[in-house]
Structure formats: structure tokens, C-alpha cells
Amino acid sequence: VRNPEFGTIANVHIPCLGFLTRQRIVLLVGIMVLIVTIVVVLAAVLAHGRKESSVQLLEWKGRGTTKNLQEVILGRCYNYITTVNPELRDKDCQKIWETMKNAFVYKNPCNITTEDYQPLLDLASHPVPCNKSLFWSKTNDLVHRYTKANHNLFTLEDTLLGYMTDGVSWCGSPSRPGINYESCPKWSECESNPSTVYWKMASKMFAEAACGVVQVMLNGSVDDAFRSSSIFGSVEIFNLDPDKVSAVQIWLMHNIGGPHRESCVGHSITKLTSILEERNLSVSCEDNYRPVQLLQCTSDPDHADCRLCTSNVQ
């Protein structure tokens, strides 16, 4: 009697408990399957993402893209067209930035072409008046101090194209966000990188546009005042148009106090002179062009080289 009773109780309760447990188990298993699925999917997505970025965020030896590139380029562009050269007030800086961006974002930074930059150069270039072009090599600091003091002359860095990008680094990346802020290829890693292609094109254009008498400021305190591997020696001199350029004036500047490594009759200047003359350009050279030397003297006024009439005494 008790057994059947137990059995009955058991039969009544156990199926009941069994029913609840089964529901819970189904629920638990369902939740677990869901969790496992989510974890697996997440892991797969993360692993894929990591693999993608390790494959596509290329590492280079050069400095990465300048932080806030967009703001830097836009700010410089607006500054140039409003305060530096208001004649260019009609240039569209927003469009110039978009065009610059399109030239390199999401692209392999070793595969940039002149076609990539042509729209930007068309948009941002502007003429430089005759007799006002100033080329330079190895005198970066002095030449720009001189053009800042003498607003009459233009180096490439005093044109809109050079002004916007001077000292700035930039390159693209095939993966998001399309710009590599960590590193960019150096010239030695690949020549067709965004800044090398840009500077070569801008320099070529700057030289092609020069007319009248052009000036060149070179450094006589380094071993080779003229180097054929420089932008000036490899791009600019070959793009001066002898039909437009009446003469090339070389200013060979020495550091105050020397050393005097090269003079106007030194071997590298002689080489430059013969290259230019072969191209039918007439050349003259002046050691320590006085207006520039006076500027050097502002930071070293008591030095013997800075006394009045130094050139007569020598």
C-alpha cells in the first residue's frame, strides 16, 4: 500500500519536478548556446580585425602623419589666403584639403603617382612674379628668415603649396582610418611616397613657372654647396625655362665665422655653372651676398665678418 502510495507520490511529484527541470535545462542550454555563440562570433571578429590590422597597418621608418593633419592644412591654407597673400583670397581651402586627402588616403603609401596629386597642384598653385623666385639648398633656416624679412621674394615654401605642407608629414594606409599616424615610408624605403612625390612635383612646377632673374641661395659652409642629388640639383635646375629665365644669380652664403668649404670658383659651383650654361642659362655667383649676410649678423653683430666694409677689407 505504502509502496504504491510512495509510487504515486513519486509518480506525481517526480514528473512534476522533472518537467520543471527539463524546462530549466532547456532554458539553461539555450542561454549557454547563445553565450557560446556570441563568444565565438566575438572572438572570430576580434581575431579577424587583429589579423587585418597586422597585415594592413604597414610599419615604416619615417615619422608618421602629423597629428590633426586636417586642422593643420586647413589652418595654414586660411592663414595664407587671408594674411600672407590676400591676392589668393578666392582659393577654396576646404576643397584644397579634400583634394589633398583624396590624393593619398586609403592608398598604399609606396604607390603614389603624379596623377594622384595633379588635381591638388592645379587647384593650389599660383604664379610667382618675374624676378621673385628664390631657390635654395642646405640653407633652409637662413633662406626663410630672409624671405620673412623681405616679403618681396618667394621660395617654394612661400607659395601656398609649400606653405601648407612645410615640415608636415603625411601618408595613407589601406586600412581604416586611411591615414597612418604611426609611421610613413622614408625616401630610402620607397620613392613613390606621398611627400616625395608631392615635393618633387611642386618643385618642378615652381621651377617651370620662374621667369626673369632667379636667385639661388647655397651653403658654402658644407662640403658640396651644390649637390646633384638635391631637389634643386635634380629637379629644379632642369625645369628652368631658358626662354623665360634671363639669368641665374647664385648667392653662396657662409656661416658667420666659417668654415669656408666652398667658394664661387669651387668645384661644385663650377659644376652647377656648367650645367646651367649648357642649358643656355646665364649664371653669376656672389660670395656672401651682403643683404643676407646683414641678416646673419643680427644674431652675431660683434663678429669680425659683420664689421662694416668687411668685403673691402678682405
Ligand SMILES: *[C@@H]1O[C@H](CO)[C@@H](O)[C@H](O)[C@H]1NC(C)=O
Ligand atoms: C599601384 O597603383 C597602380 C595604379 O593606381 C595599380 O595599377 C597597381 O596595382 C598598384 N600597385 C600596388 C603594389 O599597389
Ligand SMILES: *[C@@H]1O[C@H](CO)[C@@H](O)[C@H](O)[C@H]1NC(C)=O
Ligand atoms: C627683372 O630684372 C631685370 C634685371 O634686373 C630687369 O631688367 C627687369 O625689368 C626685371 N623684370 C621685372 C618684371 O621686374
Ligand SMILES: *[C@@H]1O[C@H](CO)[C@@H](O)[C@H](O)[C@H]1NC(C)=O
Ligand atoms: C649650412 O649647413 C649647416 C649644416 O646643415 C648649417 O648648420 C648652417 O646653418 C648652414 N649655413 C647657412 C649659411 O645656411
Ligand SMILES: *[C@@H]1O[C@H](CO)[C@@H](O)[C@H](O)[C@H]1NC(C)=O
Ligand atoms: C642653346 O642655344 C644655342 C644657340 O642659340 C642653340 O643652338 C642650342 O640648341 C641651345 N641649347 C639648348 C640646350 O637649348
